[in-house]
Amino acid sequence: MTLPEDLEKAARAFGLKLRDHPLIQEYLAAKQKLEADAEARALDERCEAMRLDLVARQQAGEMLPRAEVDTYYALNRQARAHPLIAERDRTLQAAKAYLVQVGQDLSVALGVDYTALAID
Amino acid sequence: MTTTYQPEVSVKAETDLLAGLIKAQPAFTAFMKAYQALDADQEAQRLIQEGQSLNSRMMFDDAEAARARFHEVLEQFNQLDSVKAYRQAELALRELMCLVDAVISESAGIDFAVNAQRRSCCGG
Numbered sequence: 001m002t003l004p005e006d007l008e009k010a011a012r013a014f015g016l017k018l019r020d021h022p023l024i025q026e027y028l029a030a031k032q033k034l035e036a037d038a039e040a041r042a043l044d045e046r047c048e049a050m051r052l053d054l055v056a057r058q059q060a061g062e063m064l065p066r067a068e069v070d071t072y073y074a075l076n077r078q079a080r081a082h083p084l085i086a087e088r089d090r091t092l093q094a095a096k097a098y099l100v101q102v103g104q105d106l107s108v109a110l111g112v113d114y115t116a117l118a119i120d
Numbered sequence: 121m122t123t124t125y126q127p128e129v130s131v132k133a134e135t136d137l138l139a140g141l142i143k144a145q146p147a148f149t150a151f152m153k154a155y156q157a158l159d160a161d162q163e164a165q166r167l168i169q170e171g172q173s174l175n176s177r178m179m180f181d182d183a184e185a186a187r188a189r190f191h192e193v194l195e196q197f198n199q200l201d202s203v204k205a206y207r208q209a210e211l212a213l214r215e216l217m218c219l220v221d222a223v224i225s226e227s228a229g230i231d232f233a234v235n236a237q238r239r240s241c242c243g244g
Binding site: 001002003004006007008010011012013014015016017018019020021022024027028092095096099100102103104105106109110111112114115117118119120 | 129131132134135136137138139140141142143145151152210213214215216217218219220221223224225226227228229230232233234235236237238
């Protein structure tokens with residue numbers, strides 16, 4: 001399926017308008033700073049990879065070894081304490097609060113829950 | 121001290137235009153039609169209510185019997201034409217919405233639908 005041209009244009013314009021919002025701009029700037037720092041990026045990626053692995057195994061029914069969970073928590077604390085990761089997290093939360101409101105407004109305009117339908 | 125005024129960025133016009141164009145899509149109108157048909161299907165609604173009742177009962181003494189009956193009800197529900205039509209229409213609408221969201225997210229520089237989800241008070 002491909003989108004009709006007018007719908008794709010409208011979706012693009014909508015996205016670009018979101019991007020203009022100060023909260024999205026702050027998040028993008030923080031994200032860029034994090035990605036430009038090799039050490040911070042590696043820490044962030046390692047932590048996220050570990051989290052996804054543990055979640056997948058737990059959902060598959062595995063009893064996660066306590067030591068592994070503790071290792072993850074320690075790594076997560078280290079990541080959250082890194083200034084660039086903390087700034088990215090802070091600005092992402094602020095951006096989310098804005099996007100939740102925009103999502104609700106779009107759902108009201110549609111008459112259906114947009115996020116419930118648009119997530120794979 | 122000088123303060124800099126930052127005008128609020130309103131996305132209302134873009135929201136209204138986008139919503140209007142989505143609602144004009146065949147997948148959307150087909151979904152709304154299928155939803156209304158399912159809502160009007162008395163047998164489907166009866167089975168939904170029975171299923172909800174059995175779901176509650178599964179926590180109590182006759183859990184085994186309730187669970188067995190629940191599976192029967194679910195099987196009957198899945199066979200209804202209105203249910204099959206609704207699921208097919210929902211699948212098509214989901215495909216459309218995912219495509220729309222991919223375009224929005226690429227332009228915005230941030231995943232839109234994923235980050236626009238409301239969380240419950242329990243963090244779910």
